[in-house]
Amino acid sequence: MVETLQPPRFGAGQQPVKPAHSGRRVAAVFDFATASHFRAIVFLVLCGIVLFLPGFFNIPPIDRDEARFAQATKQMVESGDFVDIRFQDDVRYKKPVGIYWLQAAVVETASSLGLPRAQLRIWLYRIPSLIGAIGAVLLTYWAALAFVTRRGAALAALMMCSSVLLGAEARLAKTDAMLLLTVVAAMGAMARVYLSWQRGEDPVRPPWAAPAIFWTALAGGILLKGPLILMFVGLTIMALAILDRSAAWLWRLRPVWGLMWTLVLVLPWFVAIFWRAGEAFFSNSLGGDMLSKLGAQESHGAPPGLYLLLFWVTFWPGAALAGMAAPAVWRARREPGAQYLLAWLVPSWIVFEAVLTKLPHYVLPLYPAIAILTAGALERRVLSRSWLMRGAAWWFVIPAGASVIAVIGAIKLTHYPAFPAWPFLAAAMIFGLIAWWMFEDSRAERSLLNAVVAAMFLAVGIYGIVMPSLTAMFPSAEIARALRNVVCVGPKAAAAGFHEPSLVFMTGTGTLLTDGSGAADFLGQGSCRFALVEWRTERAFVQRAEAIGLRYNVAKRIEGYNISQGKAISIAIFRSEGTE
Template sequence: MIQTSASARFGAPREPRKAMDPGRGLVAVLDFVSVSHLRAVVFLALVGLVFFLPGFFNIPPIDRDEARFAQATKQMVETGDLVDIRFQEEVRYKKPVGIYWLQAAVVETASKMGLPRAEVRIWLYRVPSMLGAIGAVLMTYWAALAFIGRRGAVVAGLLLCSCILLGVEARLAKTDAFLLFTVTAAMGAMAHVYLAWQRGDDRYNSWATPAIFWTAIAAGILLKGPLILMFIALTVIPLAIIDRSAAWLWRLKPLVGVPWVLLLVLPWFIAIFLRAGETFFADSVGGDMLSKIASPKESHGAPPGLYFLLFWVTFWPGAPLAAMAAPAVWRARREPGAQFLLAWLIPSWIVFEIVITKLPHYVLPLYPAIAIMTAGAIERSVLSRSWLTKGAAWWFAIPVVVLTLAIVGAIILTRQPVFLAWPFIAASLIFGLFAWRLFDENRAEASLLNAALASLFLMTATLGVVVPKLRPVFPSVEIAQALRKVVCVGPQAAAVGYQEPSLVFMTGTDTLLTDGSGAADFLLGGSCRFALVEARSERAFAARAEAIGLRYNVATRIEGYNFSQGKPVSIAIFRSEGTQ
């Protein structure tokens, strides 16, 4: 498929048809930024910011994973303990320490720069994810340069940058966007070395590329344990079988690289072993990683084929072009470039489909390979001209469906039509329609750029406008605001019924998670205390309050919706009036 020489193994490129269409100006931008690497890198970085910033600052903490990560980091900042990982008193040993260190560094820096209440500003905890997402886009560009020209590499970066899944992960304070950065860097380094070896080229027999490779591995291990090694191993093994050799791996200088990785990762692993013994390894490897293979975790089980179905939404707007590129990629499967990309993609994808526990972001590290293959087919003008071209309608269908659901959901939850989102909705629909109606194989770039703009406006409308307006879905924010308004020093809270991680993050690490009886006893213990009692637990709270002679009043009541459990909630904030 993708070439390492000037010859076209996809077939001879066809002269694009000159036509006046809404993509012509966008293609001119692509012409401009493809002149030099500096322009391309600056362009992709800026585009990443434009795509990932809407909603970045004003979406409240998302339950449950994001809020758990942020709260664990918050406790690390509060205690100054950079080794242990805890959610309140409970150890949190599912993932290594990497993302917590990155988040803590951002929060500490912001605090020292004078940003008030930095520790409860969720957007600070999201900064590593956004930087990781932009880094992954740039690494996709760099990796693509091993296979295709600069212009095609820019297209590959845009395909990844504009996809819905990365847009979501860039706005969540979790490991996955930064893990994508490390995996793409490692795979890009392997690609450059492998294809140089295939050509008999010694250009990459230097230290720079191996340094990127091994440093990326170390960072990936500190982020999510040995998962990055799985991607590498499942790529190397089929290549070694096909080539009957893995001699190119010596160009990565493993005799120096492996000690470098150990130097970077062992200090923390030794420290956590001395602190917790085998508990961390049992929880992270056995309890979190291996257990997901045979049984569904947290109700996320699904049969094989789910990722293939989700791909058409999560990789949108690149998904239709990926389908059109597939026949050409398969025809070129014996070429070194296509071999490498297919080895990157297929074995790991099969593993994820087999594993019982499934979440959409698990396959995200495979999307750069798809982006590069698709960009290569666009560059060589060998997209399918069969029935697959009907998939171009998907560029218009997704905005119609997603934005309709977003507006209907907003009206149901808030009784407001969210008019601010409508201009962005209109723009997304218009550019999606342009991408669909103007598509043919000779104008794929123009259609893709229109589709990318449709994706930008879709994410701006949904993540930038609609989601932050869904206040009932984020009751923790309203609870925290209510507690900040009380007239007393150092308010403390106990939560009953509604105990989401975002509540602990917003109201304080010392928030007590208890039952109705425990909340009544807690309220009796001081004057500046509040019980946050969900309606289903009020009877138990009231019975215990009566038994101990507690007098209390309702400071306020918050109505909302707990989307983690899929049910409405009504939370009363009780305050003590003393005893009878």
Template sequence: MAETEYTPRFGAPREPKPRVDPGNTLARVLDFVTLSHGRAVAFLAVVSFLFFLSGFFTIPPIDRDEARFAQATKQMVESGDFVDIRFQDEVRYKKPVGIYWMQAAVVEVADRLGVPNAEIRIWLYRVPSLLGAIGAVLLTYWTALAFVTRRGAVLAGLIMCSSVLLNVEARMAKTDAMLLLTVMAVMGAMARVYLAWQRGEENKQGGWLEPFVFWTGMAVSILIKGPLILMFVGFTILVLGIMDRSVGWLGRLKPLAGIPWTLLLVLPWFVAIYLKAGQSFFQDSIGGDMLSKLQAQESHGAPPGTYFLLFWVTFWPGAPLAGMAAPAIWRARREPGAQFLLAWLVPSWIVFEAVMTKLPHYVLPLYPAIAILIVGAMERRVLARGWLSRGSAWWFAIPVLAAVGALVGSVAVVRHPMFLAWPFAAGALVFGLFAWMMYDNNRAERSLLSGVVAAFFMSIAFYAVFLPSLKPVFPSVHLARALRTVVCVAPKAAAAGYHEPSLVFMAGTGAQLLDGAGAADFLAQGSCRFALVEYRSERQFAQRAEALGLRYNMFTRVEGYNYSQGKAVSIAIYRSEGTE
């Protein structure tokens, strides 16, 4: 009997199953959205909004910077004084007024639209940061179009909107997300002018778009963060001038018209604050804030190399590709595109590493340059092989470390493992594993897209579930809620031992920050007064109350953890019963 090929009894022979790779589906999505600029922009806007929205409304005020910014804005709205910047009675002249105006505009609009208690809703103060982060992603796309294809520009935008650091700043009511938007406007306009000059393109007649974006972005950046933008621009021009032995392209930015325009936008407020406060603002902002960062300011000192180490976490999921792209970027360093991006990146990074005061967000304005450099190497398929490619494991390692850290933290703080976060953490682990296992030089794009999806699941797990559930680490919320339940007219509060800015924001501008004895004196001055006394100040409070003959009772007690100081707190709320 002749040998025949075996055929299954039911149906035709089955073909081998293709390897499961979610990156194929994600790549097809990218194919669709890059068919036009409109689709690409809409896609990045929607994805950014989805990334940054998790926890945006539910995370309480974060101490200390966010609460300080929000409280200073709240006092502007309460007082109607939009020139001076104060936290209670203390001037707050470390930063110019730009971000306070933006936050105040949102709160005022919300109040007129009937949003109840708009002045104490922290998410309203975060809206400028949300818009700044989304705008920065879109401007990363716009900037990248001068260097790479439309598909590559979308990938650069995805790297930025999924990065850990920008996700943090998008949810914080302070300057850095909006600063990034202005930096991208300025550097994007400058890049387009420089590359057109390098290509020998004639200057377009009446080409005012890039100069207008450049000088307007410069003005807004100065009003938000002071002269920091001048460092990025100045170093870039200096390095390019040395490399090219020419800065002839600067004329295309129309400085004769642009400089007066910038001054017209920034000088009115600087003149107003000078007339109101004299030299105080300039002494505090330049001498007290900027120059003091040369030393270890507010216990934030760290050695050189700190930002390099933090980069592998704060730039995830783009970070694994940065290491693989580094050799190719170095080889291409004299090409005009890479030369511009490295001039933007390297000198300012060296300065940040050299300065003693270090906070993770300082280097955020340099991350888009890295994202575009990475995409350029991906498009040429020149990512390093060999030992550097083992960095792809980092796509999986970060979700694992985050999941373990969150599990330990939730059990330690709230005594349960937050089961609601587990499905999202599992999604991050699965897509992180796919990104790692499917990586090779020809599939880097698909691994990156899987990493972006892993970052999305991580953002939901952390910002929407984990962080809002850590109620003990936000004692100010519970203290303010307790004060709102009292039955008396216009309650007044004073705190002893717990002086976090979030308490002032939540409990009211009139909340006094005193010591234990001062809290007892405050309580003795009338009815409908409450002393919030942390247990380390209770002895001093009790001794002074006894000396005053003050009778009081404990309204309630709030147990929690002060993460700003790294210690547990127990805060009693006392109410006066009069004096003997």
């Protein structure tokens, strides 16, 4: 890092020291890729494609958040109302409109290009997340260039690209990958302003580029997830102001013009939703969603320290090196670059650990700071030589454990051991073992690169092959497939006992969510109607059907697993034969 954990920048005629045995293929590819910024960008995009695309197109909608976002967007497209946010007849005011607009733009574009049934293709709704994930990787590279060399910046970006958590978010039609993009853009721009002030640079006319990126990213983050991005930025500024006993550098961000620009971008929709819904959006978003997270919302409560434990899995394969880099980072904590990155990381991490509601993706916007700090320590070769070096075994433990779990899960759910995934899972374990076996301080970079290759094979094996084969985990997709094969036109459905958002997305906005008695009443109201009755509510359905003289048959029975509730389910698809 500049003035922190990095050696002086390489000047004319100087070349970075190559890792030992750099003639090996993985290191040679990385050497070639980091020879220029253009190559590095192309390399990172290709890595993102390899890591994020497996399973992207063929994993069905995942309950509950992804399906809720996608269904709300689908209703926007169906209704043509791009101001209000609804899930069926209920308002959905937990998040602002940003992600819905992005998803709707993709779906509308696909429809205009002639893609059939575009509104039902979940992968279209995931495209903003894919763009956000790859964009966040590239912006991590850009942000890291303020702290480390081009090679170090590429390593930091690779750590983000291969991390387990970002790999999951890139495949989900939610806000978090795009939010990460805006946070990294804002923090990278602010870093450049802060470090130029620390270096004593006093330009007559401060450049506009960094402030423009900062305030635009801030507006984007607000439209995506409300004031959360303000927490990351605000806590960083407060920490730096306390440590430096000055915040004079903030004027270089041109706050007057910047605030005006941010308001121009965010106010139109907030005014429109206030005009439409009054105070309902703000009370639901701020009071009903954000403030409720101070408690254990939706059974996601957990004590402090959970994120630290999850970090070793969610930031794999970079987590092992991050642990080894921690002592050196702490020693350099008062140097400008490390101080900025720690101000980005530590205060917000403490807040997340203190809040009772905990979900793994909450800390994702903090991971770029960890990646850059780790890359700086890696460049300086100041990784811990103590017992922390034993953490290198983690490069093998994760692919080995994930492979075993994936195969056992496939056998349990499908009675088939997912043989096509075995070569990829084996390759992941082999590269993880190589990363562990070759690790030493001088070869840390090569170990990380081999671990990234392990992550690529793991992505293909688990996301690309195992997960799509677990049809029992996606009963909504099976139900929708069964309804598409019926002979009547425009089938309508009512669901009893299984009310997951994915079912509404797959079977239609008009799907009635009711109980067993309501499903029987619905079935008797016309032709081409189907009752989707989970076995726990079948008794109520049968009793009501007998009471109203409804004759019916079982068109199909779907056996599956509700991943949201963690229980096996059996859903009968009943079709009316008329009434007596």
